[in-house]
Amino acid sequence: MTSSGQHADRTLNQSWVRRFQFRLLDLGCSLKLALAKPLARKLRRSMSFLASYEDLFQVRGAPYDMAMSLFPDARREEFVNIIQRADLKAGQLVGDVPAGGGYLARYLPKTVHWLGHEPCANFGSGQKDQELLPLPWTDGGVDAAISIAGVHHLANKQPLFTELARTVRAGGRFILADVHESSNVSGFLDGWVDRHNSTGHKGIYIGDHTLNELRETGWQIFSAERVPFHWRFADTDKMAEFCHRMFDLRTCRPEETSRVIEADLGIDQLEDEVGMRWELFIIVATPVAKV
Numbered sequence: 644m645t646s647s648g649q650h651a652d653r654t655l656n657q658s659w660v661r662r663f664q665f666r667l668l669d670l671g672c673s674l675k676l677a678l679a680k681p682l683a684r685k686l687r688r689s690m691s692f693l694a695s696y697e698d699l700f701q702v703r704g705a706p707y708d709m710a711m712s713l714f715p716d717a718r719r720e721e722f723v724n725i726i727q728r729a730d731l732k733a734g735q736l737v738g739d740v741p742a743g744g745g746y747l748a749r750y751l752p753k754t755v756h757w758l759g760h761e762p763c764a765n766f767g768s769g770q771k772d773q774e775l776l777p778l779p780w781t782d783g784g785v786d787a788a789i790s791i792a793g794v795h796h797l798a799n800k801q802p803l804f805t806e807l808a809r810t811v812r813a814g815g816r817f818i819l820a821d822v823h824e825s826s827n828v829s830g831f832l833d834g835w836v837d838r839h840n841s842t843g844h845k846g847i848y849i850g851d852h853t854l855n856e857l858r859e860t861g862w863q864i865f866s867a868e869r870v871p872f873h874w875r876f877a878d879t880d881k882m883a884e885f886c887h888r889m890f891d892l893r894t895c896r897p898e899e900t901s902r903v904i905e906a907d908l909g910i911d912q913l914e915d916e917v918g919m920r921w922e923l924f925i926i927v928a929t930p931v932a933k934v
């Protein structure tokens with residue numbers, strides 16, 4: 644997907660289509676919840692032929708996109724935290740990979756141009772599946788590149804980092820935001836989510852070793868911090884609904900998920916919202932000058 648930031652708004656505006664898909668998904672979810680857990684596990688095992696995470700997102704992309712459409716502001720703090728590290732100026736081109744359904748675009752300043760690239764068609768872009776690499780951007784063609792919650796699906800992240808070093812201009816920035824290997828978030832994803840979702844979840848998370856992987860692929864590290872923030876909801880029922888859709892949880896009840904989130908991640912009562920604690924490791928890098 645390579646298009647302007649208007650794409651995300653257009654997608655979010657197709658609400659009647661969303662509502663219809665939502666009802667279908669609801670029906671599907673009820674059926675799935677009715678399945679006994681062993682049967683669900685058997686079904687999951689029978690899906691283990693799926694070769695890659697691209698395949699997994701053929702299953703998980705639509706519910707993930709639905710969660711983001713129904714709760715478009717839940718991850719606002721996350722996107723804002725990431726964007727503010729990009730030091731964006733008017734007129735700049737911002738690459739976003741893997742972009743999912745283009746959720747970042749609506750938080751970018753109106754004066755920049757968003758270029759999203761998503762390998763999996765199931766995020767509602769209307770495009771066909773495409774390869775992650777090579778990136779569809781020219782040498783030095785973007786001012787900043789942003790990658791959110793995608794590289795934990797890649798065993799070898801260096802081909803992507805190398806491609807980004809090719810496409811981000813000298814002096815530009817790469818903001819890598821993903822789950823830290825030692826965080827409560829990785830424990831939640833590889834624990835509760837892995838046990839109860841449609842595809843299983845085993846992330847290959849980032850950590851200090853990622854800084855070396857970046858240096859080896861043409862990047863200089865500007866900053867690296869574990870950044871805590873909240874996903875925000877009206878109440879814990881909405882929080883659980885979002886998580887069930889986003890992670891495609893099928894063999895547990897929303898109230899169980901709420902309890903696990905409270906115990907494993909933590910929930911804070913904010914002014915008029917409930918804040919689910921989340922955290923990403925955010926690395927800011929600049930391309931090493933090419934000689």
Ligand SMILES: C[S@@+](CC[C@H](N)C(=O)[O-])C[C@H]1O[C@@H](n2cnc3c(N)ncnc32)[C@H](O)[C@@H]1O
Binds near residue numbers: 761775790791794796
């Ligand atoms: C958790 S979503 C993140 C999407 C979006 N950046 C966001 O923040 O919502 C994970 C993303 O990883 C992508 N993905 C899955 N397998 C991948 C792979 N092998 N290589 C690169 N991206 C992959 C998915 O297509 C999806 O866009």
